[in-house]
Amino acid sequence: MTLNGYLSTDFYIKSPANEFFQTCINILDLPKGNVTEEIEALPSEKKKTTFRIEGFQVSEWYESLEGNVSHSVSTWQNLDGYKKLEGTMTIIHVEDNNRSRGIFTVKYEKISSNIEDPKSIVNTFVDFFTEMDAYLLETIN
Numbered sequence: 001m002t003l004n005g006y007l008s009t010d011f012y013i014k015s016p017a018n019e020f021f022q023t024c025i026n027i028l029d030l031p032k033g034n035v036t037e038e039i040e041a042l043p044s045e046k047k048k049t050t051f052r053i054e055g056f057q058v059s060e061w062y063e064s065l066e067g068n069v070s071h072s073v074s075t076w077q078n079l080d081g082y083k084k085l086e087g088t089m090t091i092i093h094v095e096d097n098n099r100s101r102g103i104f105t106v107k108y109e110k111i112s113s114n115i116e117d118p119k120s121i122v123n124t125f126v127d128f129f130t131e132m133d134a135y136l137l138e139t140i141n
Helices: 017-027 058-065 119-140
Strands: 004-013 035-041 047-057 082-094 100-110
Touching (some): 004 119, 017 119, 047 058, 058 082, 058 119, 100 119
Antiparallel strands (some): 047 082, 082 100
């Protein structure tokens, strides 16, 4: 069993992509130096906007979420089993779509092969993103 790996999952948001992304950065106090925004024209004459933040420390983020999301506390993973937990979040929005696609990826390094892959950590973030999206939609309407 390998000690290094990547774990990634997709999620969808209905709130405006830019507002969702900026709210994540602000609420979770992410380093703004690793943020990119890319706008490209598609063959359909629509614009595709990609927001991305790379290389942030998931452990700091994860600990700040405990107690702030309705995810079951029993599924929280102990972070002591990992040497490295680096995250990347990407939000992709295509003009005129009523939702955007999010991708959350964790690059990890475990201290031993007995440690589980950080699936619960990734799931906790998706729960947080889903709740934040619902909140943003509620405040917009």
